[in-house]
Amino acid sequence: MDLAMPKLELRNIEKSFPGVKALGNVNFSVKKGTVHVLCGENGAGKSTLMKIINGIYQPDKGQILIDGEEVKINNPIEARKNGISMIFQELNYIPEITIEQSMFLGNEPTNKFGKIDWKKIRSETLRLLQQENLNYNPTTQLKDLTISDIQMLEILKAVSYGSDIIIMDEPTSAITRNEVEILFGKIAELKAKGVSIIYISHKMEEIFRIADEITVLRDGVMIDTKPTHELTIDKVIALMVGREMSNIYPKEEVAIGETILEIKNLTNRPTFSDVNFHIRKGEIVGFAGLMGAGRSEVARAIFGLDEFSSGQIFIKGKEVKINKVTDSINHGMVMLSEDRKRYGIIGVRGVRENVALSKLEKFIYKGRLHTKDENAIVAEICKRMNVKTPSLETSIDSLSGGNQQKVMLARWMLCDPEILILDEPTRGIDVGAKYEIYKLITELAEEERSIIMISSELPELIGMCDRIYVMAGGKITGELETHEFTQENIMKLATKG
């Protein structure tokens, strides 16, 4: 075989989802026996690309070549036949089954009567374990193993299928430092055997330890591919975030008042610990960080949705106890959840009921809920939020994402909050609606309300915030003032640790 020929090559791959171009003209190749790291911001198109390689999605255009021959991959089973295996970030496994059962799950050897050949399974499992120098008992149940063990078994499975291209999606996000070392040892072994590895990660140190080549994706476009020795951490970050800032953020200067909310040493191990921050009147404070950094978890704890083990919450200088959501609402603090479908809308009910839900008291007097008043006030607030709906009785799940989000904002505005926690307020909504939401946020700040904005879109935070906290690994790793706002600074803090 020609050594110069890449093991896997993608040519001119394009992929669109209704309304969104996820990947455009991506060229990407992996050499035999190397580790190729793929990096990019959340939403840059990494996962889509990997899913195309693994057969979960089909590209709209372009070719996939393995060993120089074009292949069609219609599903993960075909991918496996072509020697491709993927180890997912969130491992899915059945806790009750044993190692040997899991090794051959869905692929059990049978005798001619269709009976499962357990003897063969046992001997094959033992052979594989021995071959890879792993010291497990084949009858151990998966629930008794650590995440790292299960990851190892996934790799073992991939090897047992004869895979020579293994995709690893953020494999170190849930394992300890020691376990990372074991994983890297394994990767070196695989490399030596000629296996190609596509490795997705945010963690710069890691990337520079193991990568032979690095490819950066941004907004669905391949920015650059270079051998590792030609790059530095700063260069990679610059490539990742290097998009032009446009003035789509209708930010206005607002006089900032005294501190209204202060959080001291908020801890709930292992998700977050020693979180300290404050926010002032009329201020928009951003929370940046990568997925799993603990931002949403902190917000949920403050809002009373989740419990926390220790720490204090002060509102207007007085310590408050928040055990449930109503406590929070009564203190003038509300939260727009990142997962609107799950923690926001009551899908089958109408717009009116959805808006009024958290502040029904407003319409109750003389022992009765007055729907007429409710209708009038909800209509007014929906108008202000620019909600587009055929009627106030239309069930909310028939509205578009942007309108649903505006209805959720309307729900909280009805409570007349002083503090708004907005968790990914523009996720999953189109550009036009995004702008409307930015405008609303600005207006809210002008009304001396304080806003905590959690977002994974850095330009949005930079464009909207007065101050940004960055979190990584459940801790606040830094606080940035306006003049320090650069994507490079944020990414540096977000990839710390």
Place this chain on the structure above:
Amino acid sequence: MKSIKKLMAVMMSAMLALSLSVGCAPTNQTSAGGEAPKAAAEDSKPAEEGQKTYRIAYIARAQSDSFAAWLANAVKDEVAAKYKDVTVDIFDGESKNEVIASHIENAVTNKYDCILLQPYDSEAQVAPAMEAMDAGVQVVTVNNRINDNDRAGAIDADPVEQAAKNAELALSQIPQNGKVVVLMGPAGNMHSDKRRIGWQQGFFDKRPDVKILDEQIANWNKDEAMRFMEDWIQTYGEIDAIISMNDNMAVGALEAAKAAGMTNILSYGVDGTAEACLAIEAGEMTSTTLQSAYALAEEAVKLAYEMMTGKGERRTVLVDCPLITKENAKEYIELHKKAGNLK
């Protein structure tokens, strides 16, 4: 597992709480006993020294059926009153053939001397009963029989006769070209079907002039019978007689008739329940035949005792089913008072 245990503990305590609140109420506790329907297997009282104690397993059709419950209580009282060397344990068949079969099997394993069985189905209980007899356990059936070619002892009242006695009375009471409605027990129920045969032979075959307006299944239930009767009154207006396969339904239909102002309607039932006796005495209901749990219990325990001790052979006894009318209703009301069914 833990949560299941927790749940069970809670349910047990809830039931305990309920039964305590029930137990405290100072009513209805009669000699018929306040025992839980499902008897613990070993609540036997110690027998006198040196004497053999005979053990009877009484398997009731269903303890939730009011006649079956009365019969079970009667058997228990009978044993307690007359047989010092006999103990009886009560098992609930829950109206399920498979449950009854397993009770029979368990009784054999537990070495009972006799199984007193109130069959639910004449065929389904044959095989387990045969096995029990093969294993040397005496079997006596009561209040229904099984098709075992007269191998087990049998105490029964004849359901055809129960109905026929009423039918005979009706022959002279129901007017020429009379209009009647018929209320049946659950579909396929042996007693309901046999009683219907009794009415057919004893009345309908002899009186072709009488018109059956409608015939419906009210499942032995008072409320269902009421509903049917209300609708019938609307549709047919005039109805001369209610012919019901048991007293509950007859009284229910009568309730609806009374509400509609039909005071001289004839109504016939079977069972001789306390409520029916009262209605007959009050001149509202026409007649019923008594299926006496006491008579059945007395004969059944007697036969079981003879067979266990070897003093007697198996036999079939049909207990009398007296007709109850206005003339003799008082007598049976007294009987019910004695039984604690009336206060």
Place this chain on the structure above:
Amino acid sequence: MNSKELNKWWSKASSKYSIYIVLVAMFVVCSVISPVFLSTKNITNISRQISITTIIAFGETLLIICGLIDLSAGSVLALSGVLSVAAYKMTGSMQIAVLVGITVGVFCNAINGMLVTKFKTPPFIATLAMQTAARGAALLYTNGQNIYQIGEYKALGQNSIGIIPIPVIFMIGTTMITWYILNHTKFGRHLYAVGGSEEAARASGVNNNRTKMTAYLINGLFVGIAGVLFMSRVNAGLPNGGIGAEFEAMTSAIIGGTSFSGGIGTAMGTLAGAFIMGFVNNIMNLVGVQSYMQQIVKGIIIALAVVYDIRSKNKRDKKKQGNINDKLTDADGKNKALAAR
């Protein structure tokens, strides 16, 4: 209005008011089939016959809207009924008797509610346990025998005020209570919210457990009232009364548009559903349909109601498909859904 608009209006109206259209259609058809159907007496009869089931159906409606269920209604009806009868026989006071009936109903449902909220038992299992236990308690108390000679206790179930039977007055009362709860109280809104999406309700400041508990307690009130009316109507204390009553009640609720997937249902819909079932039962008796045939007809009606419920749910889901784009743009940032496959 041109014909297109008219069509649109009709399709909207017919889906929103379909149950009432069916009700009116049935009413007309029944009147044609049987001359006695329309008589005042017959209509009063139907109302009285459905009243007890309907009262229970309102309890089930509240529960099903909230994503709960009560399988114990029939058994609790019997228990509260016989204990109420016993209380009457002891004291001779109807007030005390009614109070006892209601208390027992509420007590049993407090246990249901506690099992569901505190111990997180699935409502199906919790109330199934109560079904068995309450029936057992009713049989135990009465020793399996009916209680007779209950005197003036029967007045409540059998008498009328004017031409309106007392149980029907109770039915109207509970209809109004249910309607008021669902339309004009915070608790009613919370029922819909919890049934629609438990997590979203919690994140909106709804106390889910309190909502569920209250739903069970009100159900208990209704079942207790139904128990007293039932025993009073049959003029006896029947420990075996009301077997399967919960299913008849649920049937009324489901026919009336209450959705088993939660978050949807109205008081008037349930009342209409109960009347539809009442008409069906009544007309079949009026024209003398044979017993077994009646069961088949009722089965078909229930199946149709459920099919309708599922079809309208699918319609809603299809509407949701319109928003699938959002989900897909999300997909990259948070690929849980697909990775889970």
